[in-house]
Amino acid sequence: MLKDITEVSHQENYLLYIKFEDGKDGIVDISQLIEFTAIFARLQDINYFKTVKLNPEWGTIYWENGADLDPDVLYSIVTNEPIPNQLSR
Structure with a gap:
């Protein structure tokens, strides 16, 4: 399933906005x-956490x-789909 992340931005606290190559975000x-x-x-230091790349x-x-x-x-969290490795178990 591997979908590449194409965008990330810090929102607040430990929240990140994440967008994937298929447009899901x-x-x-x-x-x-x-x-x-x-x-x-x-990463517990919020100022350092914000430096996500x-x-x-x-x-x-x-x-x-x-x-x-x-x-x-x-991707699993964003889409509520199972993690691929767990499908075969």
């Missing part, structure tokens, strides 16, 4: 998706510290 509350530990610990080569979002998020998971 939505708001994702990242604080409900991750624990702010390990590589994600730095789009990696068009990989079709996902990331932060300079190396944290990134799986576009399949984000």
